[in-house]
Amino acid sequence: MIMKDKKGLIVGVANNRSIAYGIAKACKEQGADIILTYQNDKLKKRVEKVAEELDVKHIYPLDVTNEEELKNLKESIEKDYGKIDFLVHSVAFAPREALDGKFIDTSKEAFKIAMEISVYSLIDLVRTIEPIMNDGGSILTLTYLGSQRYVPHYNVMGVAKAALEASVRYLAVDLGERKIRINALSAGPIKTLAASGIGDFSEILKYNEKNSPLRKNVTIEEVGNSAMYLLSDLSSGVTAEVHYVDAGYNIMGMPLYEK
Numbered sequence: 001m002i003m004k005d006k007k008g009l010i011v012g013v014a015n016n017r018s019i020a021y022g023i024a025k026a027c028k029e030q031g032a033d034i035i036l037t038y039q040n041d042k043l044k045k046r047v048e049k050v051a052e053e054l055d056v057k058h059i060y061p062l063d064v065t066n067e068e069e070l071k072n073l074k075e076s077i078e079k080d081y082g083k084i085d086f087l088v089h090s091v092a093f094a095p096r097e098a099l100d101g102k103f104i105d106t107s108k109e110a111f112k113i114a115m116e117i118s119v120y121s122l123i124d125l126v127r128t129i130e131p132i133m134n135d136g137g138s139i140l141t142l143t144y145l146g147s148q149r150y151v152p153h154y155n156v157m158g159v160a161k162a163a164l165e166a167s168v169r170y171l172a173v174d175l176g177e178r179k180i181r182i183n184a185l186s187a188g189p190i191k192t193l194a195a196s197g198i199g200d201f202s203e204i205l206k207y208n209e210k211n212s213p214l215r216k217n218v219t220i221e222e223v224g225n226s227a228m229y230l231l232s233d234l235s236s237g238v239t240a241e242v243h244y245v246d247a248g249y250n251i252m253g254m255p256l257y258e259k
């Protein structure tokens with residue numbers, strides 16, 4: 001049991017198709033004790049279902065833009081669990097109109113929202129939770145190739161993910177003093193609630209399946225297993241890294257074609 005005696009907070013489960021659910025399940029299967037949050041009352045029921053399945057004792061409300069909820073979360077975890085060993089940030093959002101059409105038309109408002117929810121939330125969450133993490137703990141956030149390359153419709157979210165990956169590097173130095181590690185996992189496209197907001201997402205899925213070295217799309221189980229490695233002591237020498245779990249798609253310089 002790779003995660004035996006480890007306790008961890010996983011933020012970003014919306015339902016049982018979420019990447020965060022795949023991560024929670026993989027960690028649970030390896031013996032971890034999981035703590036979950038729900039964004040709002042609309043999502044609470046679905047998170048409760050996941051909690052029941054994964055034997056999660058407590059779920060707490062957390063909208064990452066709500067400082068009061070964040071403060072309460074830290075206090076509740078400290079009271080109910082004591083110190084924890086790992087933290088997963090699997091949250092992103094941009095207004096729908098910014099994920100379609102041209103990047104040049106991104107409004108200042110959409111830019112601010114995308115940066116606040118998808119990037120600043122990591123810094124805020126890490127600063128708040130770090131005092132209740134054990135030395136040698138591990139933190140993981142979720143990113144996407146759109147941070148490095150042009151991907152149709154990803155637009156402002158690509159810019160946010162670039163800022164997220166840079167934040168991981170800066171946080172890694174601050175956290176390294178306590179041997180706490182932080183990494184980003186860059187997942188290939190997966191059909192989830194968040195992904196359904198991206199224009200023509202099914203085309204992106206088809207293209208990746210056809211053109212990745214493994215000729216397939218990845219599953220939340222595959223992402224979950226790789227995430228579990230990064231959250232476990234098996235990766236104790238790894239920090240500030242962006243790890244691709246995308247069936248190899250990121251190395252392609254040209255689409256595959258049939259002769």
Ligand code: 0WD
Nearest residue numbers: 014018019063064091092142143144187189190192193194
């Ligand atoms: O193809 C994909 N699905 C990929 C997703 C490829 C590569 C990376 N990712 C990233 C996403 O950008 C995100 O950072 O993985 C992370 C998780 O996304 P997901 O699993 O694809 O999507 P989903 O199941 O919808 O979970 C994201 C959740 C939200 O769901 P909705 O769809 O309702 O926005 O993030 C949470 C929420 O539960 N979330 C928030 N949580 C707290 N406070 C907030 C907020 N303000 N906003 C969104």
